[in-house]
Amino acid sequence: MHRATPSTSSSSSSSHRSRRRQLTREQLLKGLQILGPVSAPLPPELPPSPPASRESSPALGLKRRHDSEAEQGRNSKKPRVSAASSSSSSRPRPSPQTRPPSAAAAAPSTSSRHEPSEDGEVKEESPSGPSVSPTVFTFMPVRRPRRGDNIPTSEWDSVYEKCFAKARMLRFSALARVAAAHPSTSKEYKPLRIPPNPNSSYAKHSLLIARLELIDSLLHFVYGLWCKDYSARQCYRAAWRTVNEFLQLTKKKLLTESHDEREKAFVGLLFMLDAYILGRKLRYQASILDKENEQKYNRLHIQWKAEKAQAQARAAAAAQASSSSSMSNMLPSPASSNSANSSNSTPLGGHGTPGRNAGADLDAQPEVTRGPGGSERPPPPAHIHIPVNTQFILDRRSQASGLVFASLHMQTAQQHLNLAVMARHFPRTLARMMFSTFGPQDEHEPDFQDDDCELFWPTQAISGEGLGWVCLMGMAMVKEFGKEYGYQGVDGVVPRLNGEDVHGFPEPRFIPHTR
Secondary structure, three states: OOOHHHHHHHHHHHHHHHHHHHHHHHHHHHHHHHHOOOOOOOOOOOOOOOOOOOOOOOOOOOOOOOHHHHHHHHOOOOOOOOOOOOHHHOOEEEEEEOOOOOHHHOOOOOOOOOOOOOOOOOOOOOOOOOOOOOOOOOOOOOOOOOOOOOOHHHHHHHHHHHHHHHHHHHHHHHHHHHOHHHHHHHHOOOOOOOOOOOOOOHHHHHHHHHHHHHHHHHHHHHHHHHHHHHHHOOOOHHHHHHHHHHHHHHHEEEHOOOOOOOHHHHHHHHHHHHHHHHHHHHHHHHHHHHHHHHHHHHHHHHHHHHHHHHHHHHHHHHHHHHHHHHHOOOOOOOHHHHHOOOOOOOOOOOOOHHHHHHHHHHOOOOOEEEEHHOOOOOOOOOOOOOOOOHHHHHHHHHHHHHHHHHHHHHHHHHHOHHHHHHHHHHHHHHHHOOOOOHHHOOOOOOOOOOOOOOOOOOOOOHOOHHHHHHHHHHHHHHHHHHHHOOOOOOHHHOOOOOOOOOOOOOOOOOOOOOO
């Protein structure tokens, strides 16, 4: 047990007496004057201070610092200069425009130092691009009554007609604005019969409005063809081929005329549209090719079976010839012919002959079953061939190249159009997808003319579905982007006279063929 020394006992007794001594009112007031005025307390919403960075772990063989040295190191750390500088260490970071000068000046030095971090703490690095505050969703989609999946074909045909009528109007208006934007000396120049108000956004941003109308037109064309597909539960590949030229020309135009991230999001949209069209064609064509492949595989097995039968017949003939030859050379003597147990007699039937064993070896390959889908037969030998025609090769070539292009298109699409881009530039459209009760199977539910209903982020392109979701999302993006420029859709198009048309960007059309 520790024994108290005289020095420690005296100090404890003196401190005990000082605590018992009563202070007068004048002494208390004098003490308050020495402290000075008390500053206002920190606000309650101030984030907590970041944990103090730990010094590097000492090398092996070195002693840890004493507590007094550690306390001195903590007291020597630079204090917080302002609430804004302390909050910069917590996410989200403030934008450079709103950062105080002190924090802005300290940012380069802070990022240049390589300070050790606490266990489990990821060191924050300065962002390469401008910092963006998180999206605050101020819009919630409207939940409409469900229509169900028993919509009659006549209603889908009506939607198809409406989409194509709007698409034609938007296409003509877009190309007319582009022609009117050419210099008057150009042979492609064609002035508008009814020019817009010079002070309107349609006059100030005519080429931007033309691009929006072109994208809107393409989306309506594609959605109309998708309605035909969905109502028949088919994929009319011939109709989708008519979209390709319009789509490629629109992509080329946007690639050369889009400047910022928001405009390039539509480039990603068109690449996504292209990938989903290819995915739909590939998925439905795969069912047809799978049946054809199974038929060809059956023919290979039939030919293989015929070859094995021929081999068995040849083996049997060889065995019979060998048996006859041996019997003629080994005829029994008259003395031994009466013996029932003659050792020189040969049994009939050719048992043990080489031909019999070769035929048995051909039939010795077992079949491997794969459950309810049928049996997975072993492949025939490589020398078994069957003839195929040109269409057989073209279909499989198209299938393989389509899969390659769909993958490349999706890689490009996700670079320009993703959830982060949607949150920064299309928060209303993103809210319609995030706060949605729809699932991937509800592609038929939304009305393409409804600007407030729920949507759904497109499903995987390889499933063959989701093209309708891409069109609906794109239409919402066009309206949200165009609101800043007063875009009115079909209500603001250039009027078209009967028979009047402009060249370029051929219209898609419906062709009811699945090949």
